[in-house]
Amino acid sequence: QGGRRDIFLGARECQGYVEPCEFGSGIGFYDDYGEMSLGYMFFGFSYPDENTQHDLISKFWRPVMLDGVITFDKPDAQSLDCNVVREQQSVKEFVVGENFSLAQE
Template sequence: MKYSNSVSFLVYGRMALFSDPITRAGGEKCSYQVPTYQALKGVTESIYWKPTLMWYIDAVRVLKPITSRSEGIRPINYGGGNTLSIYTYLTDVAYQVKAHFEWNENRPDLANDRNENKHYFIAKRMIECGGRRDVFLGTRECQAYVEPCEFGSGKGAFDDLPELSFGLMFHGFTYPDENGKNLLQARFWYPKMRNGVIEFCRPEECPVIRTVKKQKPKQFSEGKNLTCCDFLAEEAGYNGMDAKTV
């Protein structure tokens, strides 16, 4: 499906760690072979995000061969001191990502900020600038870089591979202000890569959804923790506006 506010970008880095939750119970971290929906959503939100909207990841294209390496890490214990763990990272990664945004209908307090042109053009400019905030792939030590691209362009390592399945895999979290149920939920699905491309299902279509805990969304109120800036876009114009003002 094509969306009028769809964006695409290239994200790449020296390493990535998309943690499999099964391996984290014992203090170790082992990366999935491909990025999760939640990790790519985090990358997109680092490029540009406001609570008015929700980013949906439509597809990811894997450009380079899947390789990994393990490293000994000394993380800090909660009670003080250090321990020894083994983290398994993906190395030399590059992905093309296609995403679009939709309004967060569970945020009626931000309805005045629903200006599609404003958010779309700011997002495009932020991609050209490499993102508004630091971008990383899975964990903070995996620094990444972003630049514009045309989704599907160039040669990919798995273009000639008809299909590859990854079994049950973590999809992402659904936060209370996204589901309107005052619940934090975890989602799982069965991804398949076809000719190097993984097309993500929508969050509500995931076959396995589990409740993590009860949680209420943060409330925004103008004059306290919300600055009304939607009028700035109208006064300054969408194309000539400085991105820092919104």
């Protein structure tokens, strides 16, 4: 997919170029390469309304390419199966007149 945004794998420095192809239709450079670690990468966020802790959570993982294939975990908002999880902040409680005001005011 990608639309108007560039395709990248975990970091802007790892930009990808996409074109149609049939998987396994030809010989690739990494077909018999073995296992290659791709380092520490951002996986996604779990937003406060999507997890039981009600925190904004950053999830990271260490993907591995095996013979040219990278297997991605399903980005399930309820799942925290990533290798590294970092809680960023708790849900802020809003109280009228104390930390925000109504538009009518």
